[in-house]
Amino acid sequence: xxxxxxxxxxxxxxxxxxxxxxxxxxxxxxxxxxxxxxxxxxxxxxxxxxxxxxxxxxxxxxxxxxxxxxxxxxxxxxxxxxxxxxxxxxxxxxxxxxxxxxxxxxxxxxxxxxxxxxxxxxxxxxxxxxxxxxxxxxxxxxxxxxxxxxxxxxxxxxxxxxxxxxxxxxxxxxxxxxxxxxxxxxxxxxxxxxxxxxxxxxxxxxxxxxxxxxxxxxxxxxxxxxxxxxxxxxxxxxxxxxxxxxxxxxxxxxxxx
Amino acid sequence: xxxxxxxxxxxxxxxxxxxxxxxxxxxxxxxxxxxxxxxxxxxxxxxxxxxxxxxxxxxxxxxxxxxxxxxxxxxxxxxxxxxxxxxxxxxxxxxxxxxxxxxxxxxxxxxxxxxxxxxxxxxxxxxxxxxxxxxxxxxxxxxxxxxxxxxxxxxxxxxxxxxxxxxxxxxxxxxxxxxxxxxxxxxxxxxxxxxxxxxxxxxxxxxxxxx
Numbered sequence: 279x280x281x282x283x284x285x286x287x288x289x290x291x292x293x294x295x296x297x298x299x300x301x302x303x304x305x306x307x308x309x310x311x312x313x314x315x316x317x318x319x320x321x322x323x324x325x326x327x328x329x330x331x332x333x334x335x336x337x338x339x340x341x342x343x344x345x346x347x348x349x350x351x352x353x354x355x356x357x358x359x360x361x362x363x364x365x366x367x368x369x370x371x372x373x374x375x376x377x378x379x380x381x382x383x384x385x386x387x388x389x390x391x392x393x394x395x396x397x398x399x400x401x402x403x404x405x406x407x408x409x410x411x412x413x414x415x416x417x418x419x420x421x422x423x424x425x426x427x428x429x430x431x432x433x434x435x436x437x438x439x440x441x442x443x444x445x446x447x448x449x450x451x452x453x454x455x456x457x458x459x460x461x462x463x464x465x466x467x468x469x470x471x472x473x474x475x476x477x478x479x480x481x482x483x484x485x486x487x488x489x490x491x492x493x494x495x496x497x498x499x500x501x502x503x504x505x506x507x508x509x510x511x512x513x514x515x516x517x518x519x520x521x522x523x524x525x526x527x528x529x530x531x532x533x534x535x
Numbered sequence: 536x537x538x539x540x541x542x543x544x545x546x547x548x549x550x551x552x553x554x555x556x557x558x559x560x561x562x563x564x565x566x567x568x569x570x571x572x573x574x575x576x577x578x579x580x581x582x583x584x585x586x587x588x589x590x591x592x593x594x595x596x597x598x599x600x601x602x603x604x605x606x607x608x609x610x611x612x613x614x615x616x617x618x619x620x621x622x623x624x625x626x627x628x629x630x631x632x633x634x635x636x637x638x639x640x641x642x643x644x645x646x647x648x649x650x651x652x653x654x655x656x657x658x659x660x661x662x663x664x665x666x667x668x669x670x671x672x673x674x675x676x677x678x679x680x681x682x683x684x685x686x687x688x689x690x691x692x693x694x695x696x697x698x699x700x701x702x703x704x705x706x707x708x709x710x711x712x713x714x715x716x717x718x719x720x721x722x723x724x725x726x727x728x729x730x731x732x733x734x735x736x737x738x739x740x741x742x743x744x745x746x
Binding site: 432433435436437438439440441442443446450526527528531 | 582583584585586600604605606608609612613614615617618619621631632634635636675678679
């Protein structure tokens with residue numbers, strides 16, 4: 279494990295790559311330098327704080343502290359996914375609900391099957407991994423749903439006018455939105471090992487675990503992520519599409535103005 | 536169909552003002568008036584696509600809001616000016632009314648309807664991208680009529696169609712009005728349609744000027 283030590287010099291040299299990105303952004307007038315600087319500062323501060331908190335939580339090994347970490351991760355993921363659904367009523371509570379149910383279910387299965395132990399050193403990273411993947415998936419679902427409802431506004435109206443229920447009138451949009459959320463996970467799984475070696479597997483190999491065992495672990499994670507992003511996308515989409523309609527099953531025109 | 540003291544306003548602007556109408560079953564009523572006078576808004580309210588700000592729409596003696604919206608729209612069907620055909624094929628569109636009613640697709644019935652608008656059975660499997668504007672409007676109207684509604688609302692459905700297509704559309708609507716007793720509420724700007732109409736309502740600046 280001592281091989282994994284990152285010296286301050288290494289870190290400073292790594293920062294040169296950020297400076298290169300900033301230089302390219304400035305020269306090409308890409309207007310993302312402000313975002314890069316804020317992102318880097320946030321990452322340093324957030325990770326430093328989290329590092330110290332995790333150190334404390336892992337050392338304390340307390341069930342309530344572990345559950346508190348779990349809740350904080352889920353709430354943050356739900357909040358951030360919800361923000362990507364700006365314009366969809368109740369986007370934040372919906373994503374919070376979907377991520378909470380999905381993460382609890384996934385982590386419970388992992389703990390019950392003995393894949394991970396209910397200790398902070400394992401629960402916290404796994405919760406983060408599951409919740410962040412669902413967060414990204416739900417964010418994509420929301421974005422796709424908003425765009426597609428706007429693009430197919432007329433078609434939805436026509437289906438409603440023919441007497442279709444809101445689910446039938448939105449079925450194409452619902453299907454495509456769920457697909458848009460799950461697709462990145464499916465794509466990454468398809469190329470796993472060929473294009474990228476996933477973080478968890480790389481970490482285990484770095485730490486000296488037999489690569490075959492690490493791969494087995496990674497396969498389990500793939501199943502878990504595929505299942506959780508699918509379930510999260512389905513829950514969020516099935517709750518979110520209804521927000522585009524009012525009680526009289528009419529399209530909520532305020533969302534499109 | 537009865538409309539009582541119906542008003543509709545958006546952001547303080549009155550679009551419809553105190554509309555009162557009594558439409559007996561089987562009537563063919565033509566709504567005319569300048570663009571922006573509120574004709575289409577009135578039709579959308581009657582079709583339960585939007586809600587009135589105040590007033591009542593009574594259908595068969597029952598308030599519109601007391602109906603289950605999807606069942607009401609199956610009885611009071613709204614046809615759009617520039618319809619889109621959804622899915623990939625014409626079948627996806629003509630099958631839709633069956634799916635809405637949870638019924639099996641009846642190819643024989645659909646073929647007989649296609650023939651009413653001078654299209655043949657081969658159209659069922661045609662791609663929606665391979666039909667002309669006039670054919671598209673005819674197919675879209677069939678979606679409204681395969682299960683005949685009690686009221687058909689047509690919102691400028693002949694706008695942009697050539698004479699031949701207009702005649703086919705008129706014949707279809709007349710047929711359902713005369714033979715099946717379907718009440719027709721037609722919005723039009725077409726001078727010949729207005730001239731030929733026996734029952735007319737003129738709407739100007741959101742008010743009924745002439746019945």
